[in-house]
Structures are given as C-alpha cells and as structure tokens.
Amino acid sequence: xxxxxxxxxxxxxxxxxxxxxxxxxxxxxxxxxxxxxxxxxxxxxxxxxxxxxxxxxxxxxxxxxxxxxxxxxxxxxxxxxxxxxxxxxxxxxxxxxxxxxxxxxxxxxxxxxxxxxxxxxxxxxxxxxxxxxxxxxxxxxxxxxxxxxxxxxxxxxxxxxxxxxxxxxxxxxxxxxxxxxxxxxxxx
Ligand SMILES: C[S@@+](CC[C@H](N)C(=O)[O-])C[C@H]1O[C@@H](n2cnc3c(N)ncnc32)[C@H](O)[C@@H]1O
Numbered sequence: 001x002x003x004x005x006x007x008x009x010x011x012x013x014x015x016x017x018x019x020x021x022x023x024x025x026x027x028x029x030x031x032x033x034x035x036x037x038x039x040x041x042x043x044x045x046x047x048x049x050x051x052x053x054x055x056x057x058x059x060x061x062x063x064x065x066x067x068x069x070x071x072x073x074x075x076x077x078x079x080x081x082x083x084x085x086x087x088x089x090x091x092x093x094x095x096x097x098x099x100x101x102x103x104x105x106x107x108x109x110x111x112x113x114x115x116x117x118x119x120x121x122x123x124x125x126x127x128x129x130x131x132x133x134x135x136x137x138x139x140x141x142x143x144x145x146x147x148x149x150x151x152x153x154x155x156x157x158x159x160x161x162x163x164x165x166x167x168x169x170x171x172x173x174x175x176x177x178x179x180x181x182x183x184x185x186x187x188x
Contacts, residue, residue, distance in 0.1 A: 009067050014045070017045070022167055023048055023130060030128060032097060034056030034057060038058065039060050040062070042101075042104070043080065048101050050075075063083075063103075085100075085104065088122060094123075096127050097129070098131075105133045105146055112151070116157065120158040130184060131155075133183075134178050135180055152164075160187075164184075165182045166180070166181060167180050
C-alpha cells in the first residue's frame with residue numbers, strides 16, 4: 001500500500017487541498033475543545049491537518065508514504081512523520097482526538113484489528129475518533145470498498161460506536177461522488 005500511495009502522489013493525484021467538509025462540521029458539532037492533542041492518521045497532503053491546526057488543536061500527522069511526508073515537511077516540520085498506523089512510536093494515551101479521513105479504508109481487512117488496537121492504545125480514555133469509510137466507489141485512484149457489517153464488528157472490539165452517519169461525498173475536484181460512513185468512536 002505504501003508503494004501504491006507513493007506512485008499516486010508522484011503522479012500528482014489525490015493531492016487534496018481543501019479540508020473535508022464532513023470533518024469541519026464534525027469538529028464544530030462535537031464542540032472539540034481547542035488546544036487538545038490530535039493525530040491525523042494518513043494525513044496525505046495535509047488538507048485536514050492544516051484545518052485541525054487552524055481550528056486550534058495541537059495536531060500531528062502520520063502517513064506511510066514517505067513521498068507525501070517529504071512534500072509537506074517544510075510546512076509542518078516535527079508535526080509530521082512517516083509511520084504506519086498498524087504500529088506507531090507514540091506513547092499510550094497520547095491523543096485526545098484521532099482523525100481518519102479515508103485512510104484506514106485503504107488497508108487489508110485482515111489488518112483492521114491491528115489498526116484499531118493501535119488507535120485504542122494511543123488515544124486517551126474518553127477520546128473521540130473520527131473515521132470515514134467510502135462505501136461506494138467514485139472514480140478515485142484506489143479501490144476501497146469494505147463490508148459495512150464486518151467493519152462495525154471489527155471497530156466494536158476496540159471502540160464504542162457513538163454515532164454512525166451516512167454521507168454523500170463530493171471530493172475536492174468535484175469529479176467524484178460516493179456514499180461514505182462517518183463514524184464517531186469513543187474509547188471507554
Ligand atoms: C485517500 S488518502 C486520504 C488522505 C487524507 N486523509 C485526505 O483526506 O485527503 C489515504 C492516505 O492514507 C495513507 N495510509 C493508508 N494506509 C496507511 C497506514 N496503514 N498508515 C499510515 N498511512 C496510511 C495513504 O498513504 C494516503 O496518504
């Protein structure tokens with residue numbers, strides 16, 4: 001997957017500029033407290049990371065594409081690092097907020113338990129996680145369609161599903177439209 005995303009970014013694709021409208025409204029709706037510590041998992045071109053910082057959070061980003069982290073390094077310096085969410089170097093209970101905007105969905109289903117277990121480890125008790133999965137395919141660069149019931153089951157092993165919404169999403173360039181699930185997950 002790492003190699004695949006390096007190639008996508010090198011070809012100038014998926015370099016998202018604007019923050020996800022779903023994430024922006026989620027942050028305000030959940031009254032996310034400013035100055036809390038947040039991690040954007042699979043931050044890509046940092047469109048959402050930039051929003052989280054502008055919103056007032058002490059936000060960091062990881063991505064396992066070294067190419068994209070190099071591309072955003074000058075702007076974010078020590079806030080970004082090349083890491084996989086399957087296993088990170090962060091201490092346990094490090095973050096108040098985790099943000100996964102269509103990143104976990106690009107992993108194998110067989111890795112989901114490992115990923116959510118790592119998310120649970122690094123988020124604090126009562127911390128919230130935003131997690132978006134694409135349900136139907138647009139004409140995006142990768143295929144990422146995941147069985148919804150299996151996903152609920154995997155997530156529930158590690159988090160309480162506080163909210164689950166469906167959303168018709170339009171990507172930045174206006175070309176792609178697809179249904180997605182927006183989860184609000186709670187560690188308790
Ligand atoms: C569809 S892009 C989303 C980028 C960004 N979150 C956004 O909303 O524009 C998926 C990103 O997740 C990253 N990614 C996928 N699996 C990952 C993993 N296991 N660990 C870290 N990053 C991962 C990819 O490298 C890619 O940058």
